[in-house]
Amino acid sequence: MHRILEYRLNDPLNDFPAIYHFKDLDPMQIFCRRSCDYFVIEGSVYEVTSTALEQDRFVIYLNPDKEEQPFPSAVQDRPLGIEIRLYEEYKESPEFMYISCFDHVEVFSRLDSTFLTIRGKEYERISAEMDQDRRVYVLYVKETGE
Incomplete structure (x- = not known):
């Protein structure tokens, strides 16, 4: 079972650059992330456009969502x-x-x-x-x- 997950920009002109990479994830955590419609990282919101299974990893493709912003008042540091x-x-x-x-x-x-x-x-x-x-x-x- 693959345990690598990579987030990539859905940008064919720049060869779909990777922006975030996880190694050795629990497969169920990968499936949870693949079931999400959006990904938030470093204060930016991305919309999931598609997912893929490659020879050695799962991939989630993203487009920047300029209209959405993370919630500034959201609670931090919660358990799973x-x-x-x-x-x-x-x-x-x-x-x-x-x-x-x-x-x-x-x-x-x-x-x-x-x-x-x-x-x-x-x-x-x-x-x-x-x-x-x-x-x-x-x-x-x-x-x-x-």
């Missing part, structure tokens, strides 16, 4: 888990709750779900991101009314 935010277009999505997770299997089971039941209400997944700066997964949801 998922920050749940109620999706708000064009403004900061408020944090709804934080779900602490035992391992990346538990993280993946939530990130990869289209619908989640939280506090007795159903929510739909809008998008997910890996915020490398804060080392946290963020899941954006909206209430379905169910």
